[in-house]
Amino acid sequence: MSKNKKTALLAFVIFSSCASYAQIRINDPGRVVERQAENRANRKVDQAVDKGFDKVEEGIGNLFKKKEKKPKEETAGKTQKESQPVESSNENNTSQTNSVDPTNEESTGGKTGKPSLKSYSKFDFIPGEKIVAVEDFSQDAVGDFPSKWNTNSSGEIVTIEGTEGKWLLLGPSGVFYPEFVSKLPENFTFEFNLATTSGFSYYSGFLRTIFAQVTNAGKDFVSWQWYDGNKFKGLEVGLHPKDAGGVQGMSAFNVFAETPGQSMMKNEKSFPAFHVPEHNVVKVSIWRQKTRLRLYVDDYKVWDLPRAFNPETSYNFIGFSTHTYHDEADKYFVSNLRLAVGAPDTRSKLITEGKFSTTGILFDVNSANIKPESYGVLKEIASVLTENAAVRVQIIGHTDADGDDAANLTLSKKRSESVKEALFKDFGIVKTRLETDGKGEGVPAAPNTTAEGKASNRRVEFVKI
Template sequence: MKTSSPGKVLLGFALVFGFCLNGNAQLLKKLGKRAERAAERTIERRVEKETAEKTDQALDSILEPGSKGKQQTPRTPQPNDGGQGNQGNQTDGPPNSGTPAPSGPKTIQVYSKFDYVPGDKQMFFDDFSYDFIGDFPSKWNTNAGGELVTLGDSPQKWLELKSGYNIYYIPDVPQLPEEYTIEFDLAAVGLDRKTSSTAKVAITLSDDAQFKPGTNNAYAEIPFCQYAAIGVTVQNNINGRREIRSTVKADLRDVVLNNPHISIAVNKLRFRLWVNEVKYIDVPRLVAPGAVIHTVKFLANGFQDGKEKVFITNLKVAEGGVDLRRKLISEGKISTNGILFDSGSANIQPQSMGIIRQISQVLMQEGSMNLKIVGHTDSDGSDESNLQLSKDRAEAVKNALVNVYGIGADRLVSEGKGESEPVGDNTTTDGKAQNRRVEFIRQ
C-alpha cells in the first residue's frame, strides 16, 4: 500500500484549512452586508415612524378637535360611515387570533398633499349593515361562496375573500361611466414571515359581467407578502391582448397589517391607485378605449388555506372624481359626500384631505372669494344631536382650511343643517351616505 509522506499530509491539511478560512471569510462578509442592510432598514423605519408621530401630534389638534395630540385607540376604518352609527373600536390581537393586527396609537398621516378626490355622485355603497353575520351579502355575487364576519369586538362587518384561481367577488355595481372612483378597506389575519409572495388581492375592471377576466380589462394587485417587499402590479388587456404589465416598487408589509384604505380614480383611460395617502399607480392609458366596463371584480390569491385570511368592507363607487376647483369657480357651489368623519364625531378622516386641499387652492387663487361651509347628516339619531353634529363638522372643515392651508378665517363661515335637507332616502344605506355631505357655497 502506498503511503503519503508527512510533508504532503501537512501540505494537504494546510490547503483544506486555508480553503475553509477563505470560505468563512466570504460567508462572514456576505452576512455582514445583510446585517448592514437590515440595520439600515430598521433605522429608516424608526425615523419614519418618529417623524410621522411628531407630525401627527401637530395635525391631530386640527383634525381631531379637542384631542390636543392625545393618543387614541385605533378605529377600524369607516370610509363612508360619516354619521351616527355605533361603530366600536378595533381591538388588538396577535396575527393568528382572527383579529386585525394592531396598528399602534391612532395617527394621522401627512395627507395635506393627498390629491385623491372621490366622485360626487354615489353609484354604490355597501358596509353590509343590512346583512346578517354568517350570510353572503345580498348586493354581491360570487362563484365560490363566503360569509360575513366581525373581527375582534368591532361591530363592523367584513366579507372574507376566498383565495384561489378564478374565484371572483362581484358587487352589484351598475355599468360604469367614463369617470368614477372606487374606495374600500381591506383587513388580513394570519400573516407572518412565511406569507407567500403570491398572496395578493386583485381589483379588476372588466367588460365581462360574470366570472371571466374579460376581453378588455384593467387590474391592479395589492401584495400581502411579509418576507419581502413585493411591489404593486398593474396590467391591462385590450381586445384580448396584454398591452401593459408593470410592477411599481413598494414596501407594503406593515401597511397591509393595519387595515389599508384603497382609493382608485378612473378618468376615461387614466387609472390611478392610492394605498392610504400614497399614490402608487398613475397610468395615463390603461383602460381600453371605447370599452364598456360592466363590473368591478375582486380576487384573492396565494393565501394559505385555513391560516391566512383577507377581508373587504365599505365599498363605495361614485361617478365623477373630476376637478372640483373648476366647478366651484364656474358654478359657485359644490356638494360632496367625500369628506368623511369618524362615526358620530367631527373628527375628519385624513383621506378626505384631497377635497379640502382643492378648496384651499381655489381660495388661494380667487383672493376675493369667501365661502360658506354647510354640514348635513342622515336621519339616524335625534334632530338636536344631528344639528349639532352637522355644525361641528362644518366648523372642523373650516379649521382645517385655516390651520392646515393658511386660509384666512374671516373668509369662511360655517353652518349646520342636520338632517333637515335630505337628498337621498334615509331608509337605505346608499341614501344615508348621500345625505352625509358638506356643501361649499360662494358668498
C-alpha cells in the same frame, strides 16, 4: 377549562371553518396522502370541539393576532394604543365600535397614534361627484354570503375585532362581485377597505380587483381561474401583503390589462419602509379618468398610469378575484366599498355657480374629527380660494337621518367648524373669509332609505357669499 384554552379552542374552530373553503391543487402524489391524513385529523378534532360548543362567538379577531406570542415578560412595559375603527355607513349616532384589541409596538413598527391630516399631504385623491353604490354589509347576517353579491367560490360575512362594521371573507380560487354594479363611466372612483390575516404567506396569491366588460357575469365567471385574466376585456389591479412571516402592510402591486398596455404595466412597487398600517387593514382608492388609472393604498400613491384603461372597452363589472391560499389560515377581507361617478369641477361650481357640495370630506364616527383621507378634497378647495382671494364662503355641514335630530344638528355645526379650522391651519385660508353653519338632517340631498342615499346626505357644502 381555562379562559386561554377556551380562546385558543375557539380560534381553532374558526380556523377550521375558514379552512374548509380551501380547494388545494396537489401535484405531488405523496402530498395527497399527507393531506388526507391532515383532513382526517382535523375532522376528528372538529367533532370533539362541536360536542363542547353549541355556538361559536361571532368575530374573527384571533386571526389577526401573531401566530407565535412572546412571553409576557418580553412584552411588559411596551406602549399600547387603541386601534382606529373603520367607519360604517350608519355613522351619526347609532354606530357602535367593537371591543379594541390593543396592538403592541412590535406589530406596528413603533408607530403610535392615528394618521394626521398633514401625513396625507401628498394624497391628491378626490372621490367622484355622485355616489352610486355603497356596500358595508349592514343588511347581511354574520355567517351568510352577502345577498347582493355572487361568486363561483365561497365566502361569508364576519366581524374583525378592533374594527367597525362587517367584512366579507373571500374564499379561495374564485371571483366575488356585487350584482348591483352594471355600468362604469369614463370617470369614476372606487374605494374599499382591505384586510388580511397576520402571517400571510408570501406564496399565497394576489387579491385582484377586476374592472371588465362582460356580457353575463354569472356565465362568464362560473369557471374563472386566477390565470384567466387574458380571456376577457378588462383590467386587474393586484395587491399582496408585505413580505412573508406576518409583517404588516401591502407592498406588492401589479396591474394587468388588455394588450397593448399589458406588458408595460407588469411591475411592482412597495410602501416606504415606515408605512405599517394597523390590524393589517388598509384603505384602497382607485381613480379612473378616461384612460388614466391612479391607485392609492392609504396615503401612498402606488400608480399613476395615463394609458391603463382601454377607451374602446365598455366597462360594466367590478369584482375581486383570489388564487388558492398557500396556507389555509390566509384570508383576504373587504369592507366599506364606495363607488362614485363624475369628475368634480370644484373651480367652476364654486366660482361660477356659487355652490360646491362634496361627500369627500370624511369624519370619524359620531365626531367632528376629519379623516386624513379628506386631504385631497380640502387641498382642492383651498387652491380655489387661494386663487380667488376676494371670495368668501359659508361652510355648511349635513348629516343623514340616523340618530337624534338635535344631536345631528349639533354634529353638523361642529363638523363645519372643523373644516374651517383645517382650511385655516393647514392651508392658510384666513378665517374672516369663512363662515360656518350646520343643517343636520334637515336638508337631505337624497332619501335616507338606502345606504347610497345616506352617504350622499353626509356632505359638506361651500356656498359663495
